Amino acid sequence: MPKNKNKGSARNYALESGVARFGRSAMYSKKAVYKFLKKKTAKKAAPAAKTFVEKKVGGAKNGGTRMVRVAKFPKEYPTEDPAAPSTSKSFFKNHKRSLRASLQPGTIAIVLAGLHKGKRVVVLKQLATGLLLITGPYKVNGCPLRRINQRYLIATQTKIDVSSVKVPEKLNDKYFKRARSATNKPAKKEGDIFESKKEEYKASDERKADQADLDKQLLAAISKAPEGAMLKQYLKATFGLSKGQFPHKMVF
Numbered sequence: 001m002p003k004n005k006n007k008g009s010a011r012n013y014a015l016e017s018g019v020a021r022f023g024r025s026a027m028y029s030k031k032a033v034y035k036f037l038k039k040k041t042a043k044k045a046a047p048a049a050k051t052f053v054e055k056k057v058g059g060a061k062n063g064g065t066r067m068v069r070v071a072k073f074p075k076e077y078p079t080e081d082p083a084a085p086s087t088s089k090s091f092f093k094n095h096k097r098s099l100r101a102s103l104q105p106g107t108i109a110i111v112l113a114g115l116h117k118g119k120r121v122v123v124l125k126q127l128a129t130g131l132l133l134i135t136g137p138y139k140v141n142g143c144p145l146r147r148i149n150q151r152y153l154i155a156t157q158t159k160i161d162v163s164s165v166k167v168p169e170k171l172n173d174k175y176f177k178r179a180r181s182a183t184n185k186p187a188k189k190e191g192d193i194f195e196s197k198k199e200e201y202k203a204s205d206e207r208k209a210d211q212a213d214l215d216k217q218l219l220a221a222i223s224k225a226p227e228g229a230m231l232k233q234y235l236k237a238t239f240g241l242s243k244g245q246f247p248h249k250m251v252f
Contacts, residue, residue: 097130102155106162109134109153110239110252116143118238122160122218123153129173137215140235144203144211147176156252158234160225165217168210 011030012022022030052067103109107123111134119141121134132150136143178201203211222231241247 095130097126097128099126099130099132100150100155103132103150103153104159106160108156108158108160108235110156111143111148112152112154114148114152116146118240119143120156120235120237120239121153122162122235123155124162124165124167124171124214127173131173133167133171135211135214135218136235137218138211139215139219140232141238145171145207145214147173154247154252158231160218160221160231162218162221165214165221167214171210 012020012027015021028034050070053070054065055068057064057066103123105123105125108120109123111117111119111121116136119136121136121141121143124133124135126132127147129147130150131147132153133145134143134148134153135145138144222228222235225231
């Protein structure tokens with residue numbers, strides 16, 4: 001028989017769910033915690049590091065030995081303090097790009113903010129930054145290819161089969177980044193500061209061609225649907241609320 005018959009079993013056990021047999025004070029004495037509270041292990045003193053070391057020196061008139069520093073001083077000192085290491089460099093790229101289940105490719109959604117608010121658009125795909133790629137199509141309601149945060153979209157129950165629509169791989173976040181060149185900045189001239197006007201944005205020929213290609217594929221997918229003509233009218237109509245209508249009580 002072992003010396004302690006309770007060896008291997010827990011000192012405390014549950015009577016009911018969340019109710020223990022012994023309280024904290026009882027377990028304090030059962031575990032003999034008081035014996036180890038004031039018990040401290042003496043730390044060994046670390047040997048003192050030497051600053052100088054004695055080395056032998058050749059030559060009859062050099063004294064035979066010389067004290068040399070263990071760690072030599074740096075030959076050069078920086079003129080500026082180095083920048084502290086940043087802890088936020090990889091925060092954004094490591095974010096989880098979660099997407100609402102209702103905003104799948106082909107879903108018709110309502111835009112809530114921006115230049116095209118109130119318009120119904122078609123969701124094409126999710127980009128690497130988590131933003132959604134949407135379009136009107138442009139021929140139907142004038143909404144071009146755009147990126148938008150999913151929080152500014154209301155997903156409807158209407159969907160279009162976009163399995164036949166091929167979205168090019170080049171339509172990514174870099175594609176929508178506007179190029180900033182020196183020619184875009186107005187030249188500094190003497191006189192009235194209001195004479196120089198900011199140059200307006202104009203879509204490139206490449207973007208126009210990509211928009212036309214996607215519009216052609218989307219319109220073909222819409223026409224294949226059983227209610228293709230109604231879907232075009234639905235996409236053309238803008239969303240609005242009348243008196244007494246509340247969006248949180250509506251089913252889209």
